[in-house]
Amino acid sequence: MKHFLPLFFLICSISLFANNGDKDPVKKDNKKNEIKWMTFEEAWEASKKEPKKILVDIYTDWCGPCKMMNKNTFGNEDIAKYINRNYYPVKLNAEMQDTVKIEGEVYTFVPYGRRGMHMLAGALMQDSKGYPTITIINEERQIVQAIPGYQNIINMDKILHYFAEDHYKTTAYNIFEKSFISRLVPKN
Numbered sequence: 001m002k003h004f005l006p007l008f009f010l011i012c013s014i015s016l017f018a019n020n021g022d023k024d025p026v027k028k029d030n031k032k033n034e035i036k037w038m039t040f041e042e043a044w045e046a047s048k049k050e051p052k053k054i055l056v057d058i059y060t061d062w063c064g065p066c067k068m069m070n071k072n073t074f075g076n077e078d079i080a081k082y083i084n085r086n087y088y089p090v091k092l093n094a095e096m097q098d099t100v101k102i103e104g105e106v107y108t109f110v111p112y113g114r115r116g117m118h119m120l121a122g123a124l125m126q127d128s129k130g131y132p133t134i135t136i137i138n139e140e141r142q143i144v145q146a147i148p149g150y151q152n153i154i155n156m157d158k159i160l161h162y163f164a165e166d167h168y169k170t171t172a173y174n175i176f177e178k179s180f181i182s183r184l185v186p187k188n
Contacts, residue, residue, distance in 0.1 A: 033077040035089050040120060043088035044102055044141065051139035053163060055087040058121050060094050063131040065150040076153045078184055079160070086164040094121035094131060136163045144168060157182040 038046070043054045057074070059066035073079060083089050100107040100120050107120035124135040128148035136144045136159075145168070147159060158180050162168055167176050 033080050035074055035080045035083050037089050037091045040090050040092055040100055041102065043090045046088050047137075047139065047141060053087050053139060053144075054090060054137040054141070055083060055160075056090045056092050056124055056135040056137065058092050058094050058125055058131065058133045058135060060131050066132040069132050069150050073151055073153050073156050076184070079153055079156055082157075082160050082164075086160065092118075092121055092124070094118055094125075134159065153184050154182045157184050 040056065043056075046052070047054055057066075057070075059070070074083075094117055095109070095115055096118050097109045098118075100118075102120075107118065107123070109118045110116055110122075124143065124146065125133045125148075126135075126143065126146040128146045130148045132148075132150065134147045134151065136147070138144050144163060151159060158177055161180060162173060162176050
């Protein structure tokens with residue numbers, strides 16, 4: 001028992017020291033560079049007051065590519081800054097149970113099979129059948145495009161600029177894509 005107390009205090013001291021390491025200012029700054037996700041209702045209302053496009057990340061909790069995109073793409077500082085500056089970003093779980101009310105319309109979860117889908121996610125995904133799907137909504141709150149599949153930072157950078165800068169109104173994406181040079185460098 002005599003040897004246990006000094007060992008206990010040593011472990012506590014190490015734990016306290018390790019926790020103080022979490023107060024690193026660089027880590028605090030990274031929090032500022034995260035995407036400021038909103039609910040769909042918050043983004044909808046914000047776009048009425050100050051028009052800006054809405055970017056909706058439609059995902060599920062069990063989707064591996066969704067988790068990878070959240071970490072690798074949305075976790076990128078440059079992507080996060082660009083999204084925060086040019087879009088109202090929304091994370092929408094396609095299997096959420098919450099009721100969403102927009103402009104008098106009520107969207108609920110519809111169970112089927114082993115899972116089900118939220119009606120809002122289904123409406124925003126249009127013909128897309130997979131997760132993740134990114135949906136872009138314009139300033140008039142109309143769906144412009146639903147983009148299925150995992151997007152790395154280079155592809156996401158192209159997509160973000162294409163819609164935020166209104167290139168989609170005058171230029172086909174395949175033409176824009178050939179001329180756009182991303183300033184981002186993927187991590188190895």
